[in-house]
Amino acid sequence: MGAVDELRFLTALHRPGSLVDVGAHDGLLTLPLSRLPDAHVLAFEPLPAAFARLSAACAGLDSIRPIPQALGDAPGHLALSVPVVEGVRQEQWASLVKTFADFGQHVGAEQVQVPVVTLDSFGLRDLTAMKIDAEGAEYEVLRGARDTLRRCRPVLTLELEERHREGSTWAVPAFLDALDYITCFALEGRWWPAAALDRATMQQASRDPSDYAASDPYVFNFFAWPREQDAEVQHCLPEIQARA
Secondary structure, eight states: OOOOOHHHHHHHTOOSEEEEEETOTTTTTHHHHHTSTTEEEEEEOOSHHHHHHHHHHHTTOTTEEEEOOEEOSSSEEEEEEEEEETTEEOGGGOBSSOOOOSSOTTEEEEEEEEEEEOGGGGOOSOEEEEEEOOTTOHHHHHHTTHHHHHHHOOEEEEEOOTTTSTTHHHHHHHHHHHTTEEEEEEETTEEEEGGGOOHHHHSOBOOSTTOOOBOSSOOOEEEEEEGGGHHHHHHHHHHHHHTO
């Protein structure tokens, strides 16, 4: 198998219906997902500046619904922390679970109060796929989507990084396992179960937003699917590989 990314995986396993993009940012994945046959994308982006760009990119597209809220495990409001390095806002590191208060004077932080909702509150009946990039809040996103996952059985892509949330690379797969999901990562031409991740060699990276140093390989993309769909996923592997 060649390199597997989120779009290749979701395209190969696409079914008509609703797709959810958690952490849509500027719409890098939202837009191509919206072009899949009979797809409707709910794009969640709580950071106001990023949401404004997302809305502009999606203007006039009926297949995308931009939503200026964060997903979590309970409704309310939370502080979204955005690190600032030498006067530049690092939006891609914006987090609901850390404050960036311990990196010294070279890293500042802005805090924005953002609304939080659960995915279950949307009552979706046709969800076929989710992409989750929540900078450490993936566990809460899934907890708030438990009923939807049980009802709709979507396929998932997740970015899980120990540098954003210690323990996330085992806690999230364990939560999904309880819902009868298989969670894997791709490396060296094959699928590996999440439990095979060697954090000492595959997940070593700086927690400082001014430093992007990371191990080689650095495994942070994970893919999950309902156990009952395993044969279909395995059947689609040649197609996923061909897209690489």
